Amino acid sequence: MRTSLKLMTVLFAIALIGCGGKEEKKKESFSYEKKTPKTETTTKKEEVVPASKKVDLTNKGVGPITSVTLDAEINQTMADQGSEIYKKMCTACHRVDKKFIGPAPTGILERRTPEWVMNMILAPEKMVKEDPLAKELLMEFNGSPMANQNLTEEEARAVLEYFRTLK
Numbered sequence: 001m002r003t004s005l006k007l008m009t010v011l012f013a014i015a016l017i018g019c020g021g022k023e024e025k026k027k028e029s030f031s032y033e034k035k036t037p038k039t040e041t042t043t044k045k046e047e048v049v050p051a052s053k054k055v056d057l058t059n060k061g062v063g064p065i066t067s068v069t070l071d072a073e074i075n076q077t078m079a080d081q082g083s084e085i086y087k088k089m090c091t092a093c094h095r096v097d098k099k100f101i102g103p104a105p106t107g108i109l110e111r112r113t114p115e116w117v118m119n120m121i122l123a124p125e126k127m128v129k130e131d132p133l134a135k136e137l138l139m140e141f142n143g144s145p146m147a148n149q150n151l152t153e154e155e156a157r158a159v160l161e162y163f164r165t166l167k
Contacts, residue, residue: 050140051133051136051137051139051140052099052103052104052137052140052141053111054111054133054136055110055111056111056112056113056116056133057111057112057113058113059112059113059116059131059133060113060115060116060119061113061115061116061118061119061120061127061131061133061134062119062123062126062127062130062131063118063119063120063122063123063126063127064119064122064123064153065115065118065119065122065153065156066115067115068113068114068115068118068157068160070114070164074161074164074165075161078157078158078161078162079158079161079162079164079165080162081155081158081161081162082155082157082158082159082160082161082162082163083162083165085151085155085158085159085162086105086159086162089149089151090149090159093144093146093147096166097166101141101144102141102144102146103137103141105163105166106166106167107166107167108163108166109160109163109164112133114160116131116133117160117163118153118156118157118160119131120134120146121149121151121156121159121160122148122151122153122156123148124145124146124147124148125145125148127146128145128146
């Protein structure tokens with residue numbers, strides 16, 4: 001009986017050691033095949049340029065102005081008059097050098113034609129309805145349409161001359 005008890009204890013110990021406690025390690029298999037490196041497909045994201053930063057020096061806009069001739073020299077008297085008009089009529093929505101309710105006019109003539117600027121000043125409703133760039137600007141500025149200030153062509157031209165002084 002003693003022998004059978006010893007034998008059963010040994011068998012139980014072997015079974016216990018053989019069945020539990022150890023994790024099987026997976027062996028890596030060896031292959032002669034060349035592994036191809038994983039190539040990540042990178043899709044170029046189109047940079048979305050906001051309408052206020054887009055440059056379009058061909059579009060003259062929609063409105064009464066079809067041609068504007070700018071002298072090489074800035075007419076300071078006209079620019080001063082334009083500055084006064086701008087301060088009185090435009091500063092509720094525009095800041096000279098930063099985005100506000102509307103875009104900043106600094107550098108506008110590097111991005112738009114003089115005709116486009118004057119048409120936007122004189123006929124903003126028509127521009128927003130018919131000009132694609134004006135429509136984009138409306139969307140960029142949260143649907144805030146530019147108010148028609150009922151300026152004359154001479155006043156709008158003075159404001160344009162003022163914009164030429166903003167660098």
